Amino acid sequence: MPLDPKRTVAELKELRSLTGDENGAQRVAWTDTWLRAREWFAKKLAELPVEHHYDAAGNNWASLAGESKKSLILGGHLDSVPNGGWLDGALNVVAALEVFRRFASEFNGRPPVTVRLVDWADEEGARFGRSLLGSSAFAATHSVPADRVRTDRDGITMEDALRRCGIEMGRFTEAEKERQNAAAYLELHIEQGPVLEQLGLPLGVVLGTKGVERHSVTFHGQEAHSGSTPMNARRDALAAAAKLALEIRNIARKHPDAVCTVGSLKTFPGIVTAVVGRCEATLDQRDLDARILAQMFQEAQDASRRFADEEKCTVEWSRIWSIEPVPFHPALLDLCEQAVREVSGTAHRMPSGPLHDAAEVSRAGIPAVMMFVQSLGGISHNKIEDTREEHLEMSVVAFDRLASKTVDWILRS
Numbered sequence: 454m455p456l457d458p459k460r461t462v463a464e465l466k467e468l469r470s471l472t473g474d475e476n477g478a479q480r481v482a483w484t485d486t487w488l489r490a491r492e493w494f495a496k497k498l499a500e501l502p503v504e505h506h507y508d509a510a511g512n513n514w515a516s517l518a519g520e521s522k523k524s525l526i527l528g529g530h531l532d533s534v535p536n537g538g539w540l541d542g543a544l545n546v547v548a549a550l551e552v553f554r555r556f557a558s559e560f561n562g563r564p565p566v567t568v569r570l571v572d573w574a575d576e577e578g579a580r581f582g583r584s585l586l587g588s589s590a591f592a593a594t595h596s597v598p599a600d601r602v603r604t605d606r607d608g609i610t611m612e613d614a615l616r617r618c619g620i621e622m623g624r625f626t627e628a629e630k631e632r633q634n635a636a637a638y639l640e641l642h643i644e645q646g647p648v649l650e651q652l653g654l655p656l657g658v659v660l661g662t663k664g665v666e667r668h669s670v671t672f673h674g675q676e677a678h679s680g681s682t683p684m685n686a687r688r689d690a691l692a693a694a695a696k697l698a699l700e701i702r703n704i705a706r707k708h709p710d711a712v713c714t715v716g717s718l719k720t721f722p723g724i725v726t727a728v729v730g731r732c733e734a735t736l737d738q739r740d741l742d743a744r745i746l747a748q749m750f751q752e753a754q755d756a757s758r759r760f761a762d763e764e765k766c767t768v769e770w771s772r773i774w775s776i777e778p779v780p781f782h783p784a785l786l787d788l789c790e791q792a793v794r795e796v797s798g799t800a801h802r803m804p805s806g807p808l809h810d811a812a813e814v815s816r817a818g819i820p821a822v823m824m825f826v827q828s829l830g831g832i833s834h835n836k837i838e839d840t841r842e843e844h845l846e847m848s849v850v851a852f853d854r855l856a857s858k859t860v861d862w863i864l865r866s
């Protein structure tokens with residue numbers, strides 16, 4: 454059975470009609486629709502000579518035993534955000550299935566190294582706000598005590614929701630067993646941003662996932678009457694926060710791939726007749742270079758103090774969350790570049806702003822790399838998320854080539 458990229462597109466459409474509605478994909482992890490997607494996928498796997506099981510964190514593993522126990526892992530996630538797109542996560546899994554079929558037929562069911570496919574559980578964290586859940590169990594970077602008591606909108610705890618799907622969070626560490634013999638990890642994904650489309654390129658080589666500094670920044674001023682308080686007597690916390698919201702754009706612009714975002718501003722008392730006494734801002738800063746990220750964080754802190762002084766306010770910082778940048782493996786980056794170049798003529802290297810399961814795998818010390826395919830309009834996590842069919846097909850061909858090159862690399866190293 455030779456590689457058939459058109460079948461990947463057809464199967465993605467099949468999945469879309471099975472698990473989507475007029476508002477988009479509804480494959481939120483730990484819901485019935487997600488389980489239906491997984492059943493659909495299990496049926497596809499059953500047609501192949503593969504061993505298939507769910508690990509202790511709910512990750513779905515299929516393995517095609519090879520001459521060597523060393524394994525190449527192809528990964529993705531069938532779960533989506535509510536009202537999500539048809540390709541985010543699903544392309545990775547369905548394209549990997551096609552590559553799997555090609556390996557199975559080309560080597561009579563026994564490739565030179567073991568080839569494994571994983572559908573990670575709950576990449577999106579859409580229901581409980583905890584992304585990369587299954588891959589973090591695999592990588593031993595999970596946070597079970599904090600996560601098990603998380604609740605969804607209906608007050609159901611994560612622990613109960615997972616138990617309903619047959620997963621005991623107390624046994625998460627058993628998922629680490631799957632790391633045995635893992636030699637390389639590959640993930641294909643839609644870009645979810647506008648860069649490749651702007652460059653007119655179908656495919657990209659992903660350098661790594663950006664590190665994130667996410668903080669809450671609170672300015673304290675003085676709540677006062679908007680009619681009686683002269684302009685020069687005000688301690689306006691919003692004014693200080695607003696200056697910071699503009700300044701972080703200058704901080705980010707000094708570096709080509711850096712991004713800084715103030716995503717939320719809350720004012721107190723938040724009424725039309727009062728000067729803002731307290732303003733709570735959130736700041737999200739990302740870059741692939743840890744030094745740049747640290748520098749931007751320092752600059753934002755310095756700026757916030759300067760603006761607080763100017764507005765006769767004080768400022769207080771508290772970390773919401775952070776993760777270090779995860780650069781992908783240099784040898785695999787080269788192989789990915791070769792594969793992309795062979796299929797599309799040129800290869801553009803770019804960092805990923807969004808986090809992906811590949812980052813967790815890489816943090817576990819397993820060589821990893823990702824390939825991006827262009828997203829139309831750079832839109833994702835939305836029902837209008839789309840990619841040209843010819844680009845989807847090219848991505849399957851390039852990903853298949855990358856898989857073959859990586860098998861050779863595993864044999865050599």
Ligand SMILES: [Zn+2]
Pocket residue numbers: 530541542576642
């Ligand atoms: Zn995704």
